[in-house]
Amino acid sequence: MTRLFHACPFCTIAPPHILRRLAEAGGPAEREAASRTLDMTRQLRTARMRAMALGAPAVPVEAALLGRRMSGARSTYDADHRTRLPGRLVRGEADGASGDPAVDEAHDYAGITRDFLRQVFRRRSLDGRGMALASTVHFDRDYDNAFWDGGQMVYGDGDGQVFQRFTLCLDVIAHEFAHGITQFTSNLVYFEQPGALNEHFSDVIGCLVKQWHLGQDAKDADWLIGAGLLVPGINGNALRSMSAPGTAYDDPLIGKDPQPAHMRDLYHGTEDQGGVHINSGIPNRVFWRVATEFGGQAWGTAGQVWWSAFTTMLNARASFADAARATIAAAGTIAGTRAASVVRAAWQEAGVRVPAGARVAAGSPAGAPARPAATTGRRAKAAKPAGGRAAKPAKRAAAKVAKPAKRAMGKVAKAAKRTMGKAAGPAKRSMGKPAQRAAGTVKTAHLPTAAKRGAARGGKPAAPRPTR
Amino acid sequence: MAEVAGVEVVRSGGFAGIRRTTRTDGGTLSGEQRAAIEALLDGPVPPPAPGADRFSYGVTITFKDGSTRRIELPETAVPPVLRDVIR
Numbered sequence: 415m416t417r418l419f420h421a422c423p424f425c426t427i428a429p430p431h432i433l434r435r436l437a438e439a440g441g442p443a444e445r446e447a448a449s450r451t452l453d454m455t456r457q458l459r460t461a462r463m464r465a466m467a468l469g470a471p472a473v474p475v476e477a478a479l480l481g482r483r484m485s486g487a488r489s490t491y492d493a494d495h496r497t498r499l500p501g502r503l504v505r506g507e508a509d510g511a512s513g514d515p516a517v518d519e520a521h522d523y524a525g526i527t528r529d530f531l532r533q534v535f536r537r538r539s540l541d542g543r544g545m546a547l548a549s550t551v552h553f554d555r556d557y558d559n560a561f562w563d564g565g566q567m568v569y570g571d572g573d574g575q576v577f578q579r580f581t582l583c584l585d586v587i588a589h590e591f592a593h594g595i596t597q598f599t600s601n602l603v604y605f606e607q608p609g610a611l612n613e614h615f616s617d618v619i620g621c622l623v624k625q626w627h628l629g630q631d632a633k634d635a636d637w638l639i640g641a642g643l644l645v646p647g648i649n650g651n652a653l654r655s656m657s658a659p660g661t662a663y664d665d666p667l668i669g670k671d672p673q674p675a676h677m678r679d680l681y682h683g684t685e686d687q688g689g690v691h692i693n694s695g696i697p698n699r700v701f702w703r704v705a706t707e708f709g710g711q712a713w714g715t716a717g718q719v720w721w722s723a724f725t726t727m728l729n730a731r732a733s734f735a736d737a738a739r740a741t742i743a744a745a746g747t748i749a750g751t752r753a754a755s756v757v758r759a760a761w762q763e764a765g766v767r768v769p770a771g772a773r774v775a776a777g778s779p780a781g782a783p784a785r786p787a788a789t790t791g792r793r794a795k796a797a798k799p800a801g802g803r804a805a806k807p808a809k810r811a812a813a814k815v816a817k818p819a820k821r822a823m824g825k826v827a828k829a830a831k832r833t834m835g836k837a838a839g840p841a842k843r844s845m846g847k848p849a850q851r852a853a854g855t856v857k858t859a860h861l862p863t864a865a866k867r868g869a870a871r872g873g874k875p876a877a878p879r880p881t882r
Numbered sequence: 883m884a885e886v887a888g889v890e891v892v893r894s895g896g897f898a899g900i901r902r903t904t905r906t907d908g909g910t911l912s913g914e915q916r917a918a919i920e921a922l923l924d925g926p927v928p929p930p931a932p933g934a935d936r937f938s939y940g941v942t943i944t945f946k947d948g949s950t951r952r953i954e955l956p957e958t959a960v961p962p963v964l965r966d967v968i969r
Contacts, residue, residue, distance in 0.1 A: 558898065559898070565933075597933075669900065
């Protein structure tokens with residue numbers, strides 16, 4: 415099997431035969447780079463074979479080996495105003511500025527976000543295993559959007575009438591980055607409340623990265639998402655406000671910021687996947703409240719609490735109430751009971767009902783789920799304190815233990831499967847065609863149709879980067 | 883199927899989450915576009931787009947007999963020939 419995982423900062427995704435030719439015939443720099451990549455391929459193959467002999471799966475070995483060299487190596491592409499992804503590679507990890515502001519912003523801000531995650535949350539890239547980071551700019555014409563396609567980040571130039579280019583803002587790039595993290599952790603379903611939580615987590619990471627980069631305390635930050643993205647002349651200073659949802663813009667051309675800050679104003683319609691970018695205002699304000707109440711740097715205690723809750727404690731269908739329970743529990747574990755009551759008060763202020771008994775089990779390690787988040791009203795009710803009745807609740811508690819444990823087991827297996835399946839997305843770009851096809855058949859067998867489509871997409875391996 | 887009188891598209895979602903409505907007069911549609919609309923109406927419900935922050939489209943088609951049909955489309959399910967109409 416000749417599969418080439420690209421992570422060398424000096425070379426691009428290239429089939430081994432091209433690398434071999436470069437190693438033989440290229441200039442000194444090309445020769446060096448190509449040899450290095452071929453050498454790494456050999457190392458990978460040996461490691462994989464050794465692992466297989468020991469009965470271990472191959473993927474973690476490769477990830478571990480690659481991660482030592484470069485965690486989250488960036489490749490930034492130009493779609494040349496078309497919609498095919500990833501497009502033409504214009505800047506690799508070790509390359510200097512390209513001179514194209516969109517390329518350089520996407521590249522540099524992805525680097526800042528990657529560094530933030532590594533330093534603040536000890537997270538190695540999107541998947542925690544040093545996955546390569548692909549970004550594409552100049553997507554489509556006048557495209558008013560930035561998105562995460564399940565395997566990479568994509569940015570439009572804006573139409574110039576309402577939006578400027580979407581790479582302008584560090585928080586926009588960190589927001590897209592965070593969608594990748596969610597996909598590899600809680601995998602919150604992109605619909606209604608779990609979808610709004612997915613959006614919320616991306617906004618939180620967006621704000622944290624911006625504040626970290628600027629060295630700002632929670633009280634000094636603007637708490638805006640996409641500040642400066644609207645063209646001058648549009649009445650608005652950003653796309654969302656975490657401190658005052660619903661106040662970011664109000665303009666005849668684009669309407670008024672629709673975000674609620676309280677459950678009584680929850681959007682119940684079908685647009686925007688059931689209001690994922692609308693209802694995120696509610697948890698957004700909760701986070702702002704918590705971060706400012708805690709004081710200091712938002713990426714400190716508040717950030718750690720949210721990170722722990724959103725990456726280890728929520729299941730894919732979590733509701734706002736589940737997120738409240740998880741963040742209260744995480745706050746209790748990480749920062750004590752007073753912190754937990756600050757978080758509880760913030761959710762209650764937003765109209766999210768939190769059962770009084772929701773607290774973390776004493777002594778549970780930071781970051782470890784105190785209990786898998788409940789998804790239904792039934793379980794939410796069961797979590798309420800039981801008062802004087804002792805025998806029944808105990809029995810119920812025992813039954814409850816069995817269930818979450820079972821579910822947790824299932825979750826682990828699923829997460830592992832997901833990681834394997836998702837790896838097919840980014841990895842497919844670095845594979846030769848036959849390997850890609852084989853990986854596609856094996857790895858997508860268990861995936862839902864949408865994910866299969868994602869994994870099957872991609873086409874030919876990318877061409878080697880032109881040398882300069 | 884009666885002739886298409888008009889197409890109204892409500893775009894929602896995207897990173898910005900800003901709602902936008904556009905209308906296209908049925909008379910300006912090409913034969914290819916009409917066929918693509920009919921295919922969308924007869925076809926299966928498209929799967930949601932993978933990833934996050936993609937646009938969602940609510941498309942309402944009004945026919946000359948006064949009847950209407952409504953479909954929800956993720957950005958990834960818009961046929962290339964309809965990209966000027968569903969945008």
